[in-house]
Amino acid sequence: MQELVDLTSKLLQNGDVNVVIGYEEGPRGVRPVVAATPDDCRRLIFDHRAVHNLATYLSPRRKHLRVRGRAAVVLKGCDAAAVATLLRERQLKRDDVVLIGVRCGGVYRTTTAEGALSADNVADRCGGCALREPTLVDHLVGDLPPEPPTAGQRAARIAALEELSPAERFDYWRRSLADCVRCNACRAVCPLCVCERCVADKTDPQWIESSPHLRGNFSWHMARALHLAGRCVDCGECQRACPAGIPLTVINGKVGQVMGARFGFRPTDDPDAPAPIGTFDPDDSQEFIR
Amino acid sequence: MSNEQKYLSESEFDALVRELIASGKRVVAPVAAEDDLEPQADYRAVSDPAKIVLDGPLPRRSLKEFFLPATEALLRWRLKKGDVALDETEADYPETVVVGASPCDAAALPTVDRVMDWDYRDEPWFGRREATVVISRACPGRDSSCFCPVVGLAPDSTRGADVMLYPSGEDAGGYLVEVITERGAALVAAHSKHFQAPREPAGVARLREEARARVDGNSSARPDEIRRWLDKNFEHELWDRLAERCHGCGACAAVCPTCHCFDIVDEPEGGDSGTRRRNWDTCQAAVFTLHGSGHNPRETQNARFRQRVLHKFAIYPERFGEILCTGCGRCVRACPGGMDLPEILEELGRLATSSQSAGGTP
C-alpha cells in the first residue's frame, strides 16, 4: 500500500515518530513489524491477512518497545477501539502515539487463510462492523473496501450452548478447558490485559489457583472474561494465541452480548465514551436480585 | 537399515490398536481436534482405532504432556497440632503405547532425558518414560516451518522411537515396520500375529525421499557455527531488537517438545491442608525470573527471547552435548506475533559466518 509507505516514511523522516508499528510480509505470512527507517517502511502492507491487533504493542507492559521512543501504529477500526480503551483507562497518552487508521474490509480469522473473504474464513467480529473507518486517528489511509461477509459460526455456537442444560454446558467447558495449560498466552497478547500484576499471579492470598487443573482453569477463564467485560473489543487475539485451541472468543462473544443487551455497550473508538463497568445507571435492570 | 523389519497392513494396524487397548494399555495417538474451526490434530488417549488420524496435520501440542503433565501433584500436606504431615501422591504411570508419534516429538524424549537425569533423577518423568513404548510414523515433511535437518534430524529419524512405521505408499495403505529398540521388539513379539513377513513396499523409499526434499531446503543454518557465535556475543546489538514483535506469551514453550521448565507451587485447600504441584512454566514470562526484591534480571522481552535461543542452542549443548530443539516448527506456527526461529537461526548463521571471515586470514 503505497499511501501507507509514503506516509510512514514521511513521519520518520520528519522526526514525528521514532518507529512505525505495522504489518509486513514475513517468511511465513503477514506479521507485525517495527519499522525504524524509511527503507523499513517499504515493507509495510495491509490486506485481509492483517489479523493482528497492533494496539497491543502500545500497552505499558511493552517496556522493550517503549524505549524505542514515539511510535506510529497502523490500526484497523477494531484495533482503534482497543486504543480508545487504553486512553480511557489512562494507560496511554494521546500525544505519545501517532495513530494511522486503515479503511478496512474485514480480515481472515487466521493468518493462514487464503482466497476471497467468505463467511467461512472471515473473522467473527467483521460482519456488521461499525468501525470500518476509524475516527480515532491522526491519518486515515486506503479506499473503503466493500463490506465484509458475516461469519455465523460463533453466534451459532453461543446459541447452541445456551440451549443446553447447565450440567451439559458445564460438561462442554470441562472438556474444553481441560486442555488449558495456563501458559497465559491469552493474557499476554491481549491489548487490554494491562495490569502490572495480574490477579492470577498473586499467591497470598491466591484467588486463582495457578495450576492448570480444571478448577484453576475455570477460575482463570471466569476472571479473564469478567475483567474484560465492557473493555474487550473482540479482536480475537486471545483465541489466535491459544496453543490449546480453546474457543475463547465464544466466551468473549457471550460477554459482549450481555454487555450490549444490559448496558447498550458496543466496542467504540471514542475514548470519551463511558465504560459500562465502573459507571452505573440507578435504573439498571435488577431482575436477578431478590 | 539393519534392524528387524516387518510389514503391517492397514486392517492389522487397527486390530493391533484394538488389542493394545483391550490389554488395558493406554494408547495415545493423533486424532482430529474436537470443536475447532480449522483442521487441527491433538495427541489423545484413544479408545477406538477409527479415531486415529496418522496422515493428518502435526498435532498442535507435542508428546511431552504424556511424560511431563502440565500440572501434577507431588505431595499433599496436612497441618496437625503444630506439626506437618506429608502424604506422597500415588505414582500414576499408566502402561502406554504411543501410536503414530511424529519423529520430531519422539526425538525430543531422549534429549530431555538428559536434564531429567542430571542433578537428580526425576522419578515421574522416568516412571512414565519406562512405562511407554513409542511407535513413530515417518513424517511426510510438513511445511516451510519445519527445520529438523538443521538440528541433525529428518522426517524419518528413528531417534526416540521404539518402533518405526514407514507408510507403504500403496493404495491399500499399510506400513513397513522397523524395530528400533528392545522394548519395541518386545511389543512386536507380544503382538506378532498382526505383523507379516518383512517386505519393502516400493513406495517407501520414494516417500522418504520426498519428505526429506520437502524440508531440506527450509534452512541452511549450522548450529555448531551458531553456538560458537552465541558463546561470544551475549551483548550483541542483535538482541536489542530481536524480540520486538514477541508478546512474551509463551505459546512457543507450551507447544515445544523440548521445553521442560516447571514451577513448584503450594496450593492450599482450606486452612490446614494443601497440595504441592509442579506446573509448566516458561522463560518467556516476565515473572519467570522476577525476584522477591522486585528486581528482574531479564527485564525486557528481548532478554527473555535471547534466553530461549541460548538455552536451546548454546547452554543445553554445552551441558549435555545436545541441541534442545527438534526443528518441529511448532513455535513458528503457534506464534501470534510472527517470531520465526528458522529465520532467526539463518540470521545468526549469517552473523557467525561474517564474524568468522572477519577474524580469519586476511
Added chain:
Amino acid sequence: MSEATATRTPPAVDAFEPKIIAFVCNWCTYTGADLAGTSRLQMAPNVRIIRLPCTGRIDPLFIVKAFERGADGVIVSGCHPGDCHYTAGNFHARRRFAVAREIMGFLGIDLDRVTFSWVSASEGGKWSEVVNETTARVRKLGPFNTYRDLVAGS
C-alpha cells in the same frame, strides 16, 4: 417446622445438608440478619455469613472461591439501591454481579445455587426468607462437590 419437631427429629446423619456461604454488607444485610436473630426468627442453620464493608467489596471471585472450597450455594446480599452507606457501592456491584452471573451460567454453573438479594437493616423477616428459600433450592439441587473436585485426577 416448629421448634419442637426440629429438636425431636434430627435429620438422618447421611442426609444432605447444603453448605451455603453468604457474603453480606456490614451496614444493611448483616444488621438485617442480626435483627432476624434477635427477633428469634426460625431459619435454616446452613448459612455461614462472611461480613464485608459493602457489596462493592464483593468480588465475584469470592463466589467462585466458595464453590472451590466446597460450598453448595452462595448468597450475596447488601443494601437496597439508594441506601448504600458509601453512596454508590451497590450500584457498581449490581453491574458486576449482572455480568458475573451470566458468565457463570454460560460456563455451566447452575444459577439456582446463587442468590442475590437486597436486605435492609429492618428486613429481618426478608433475610430469613432468603436463607430458607436458598437452602431449600440448593438442597433440591444436591451437593456441588463437582466444582470442588474439578481438581481430581490432575
